[in-house]
Amino acid sequence: MSQIPGYTYGTATVPRSPISLEEFELLKKTVLLTDKDIAALRQAHDVLADQVDAILDVWYGFVGATPHLLHYFTRRSDGQPDTTYLDRVRQRFGQWIRDLTAANYDQAWLDYQYEIGLRHHRSKKNQTDHVETPEHIPLRYVLALTYPIYATIKPFLAKKGHSAEEVERLHQAWLKAVLLSVILWSQPYVRDGDF
Numbered sequence: 001m002s003q004i005p006g007y008t009y010g011t012a013t014v015p016r017s018p019i020s021l022e023e024f025e026l027l028k029k030t031v032l033l034t035d036k037d038i039a040a041l042r043q044a045h046d047v048l049a050d051q052v053d054a055i056l057d058v059w060y061g062f063v064g065a066t067p068h069l070l071h072y073f074t075r076r077s078d079g080q081p082d083t084t085y086l087d088r089v090r091q092r093f094g095q096w097i098r099d100l101t102a103a104n105y106d107q108a109w110l111d112y113q114y115e116i117g118l119r120h121h122r123s124k125k126n127q128t129d130h131v132e133t134p135e136h137i138p139l140r141y142v143l144a145l146t147y148p149i150y151a152t153i154k155p156f157l158a159k160k161g162h163s164a165e166e167v168e169r170l171h172q173a174w175l176k177a178v179l180l181s182v183i184l185w186s187q188p189y190v191r192d193g194d195f
Helices: 021-030 035-048 052-064 067-073 083-102 107-120 139-144 146-151 164-185
Strands: none
Touching: 021 107, 021 164, 035 083, 035 164, 052 067, 052 083, 052 146, 067 083, 067 139, 083 107, 083 164, 107 164, 139 146, 139 164, 146 164
């Protein structure tokens, strides 16, 4: 079991994803995720392993400098950022990078993506960390953050001396994997039968 607070990947406390593995295979085909992309993601895992904190510094710098995003990490009582909450989410976000690039997209991974979506949605937001921040992150921001998460990773993928072509291959595989995550995270926001 991980020492990261609230990281429940692969545990019985995570609800089963309403998306079956067969449906997930169709999503992978739809975003053109191939075996070559899986290999590229695993290569990216090695490239990014010692850079996760620096990546999170960039992402948290962006969120911290963007008041309408930082809002979702602020206490309702006084409007101030909840630093404990920010730290716990940061640790889990770092593990998400590791999990995403490990590319072991099995039932446990699929279930945890559903859990992540629930934790952004009013159905479970704030429960994991027992905080009093805004109760819901609108789907528009979950979707919009796909681009910064995609764009800002490229310099980190380029830091280990790979050719521009190799870096682009890693970057495209990263984009496909991020899109898969975000699609799965959006499921709690969609009416039954519409996902």
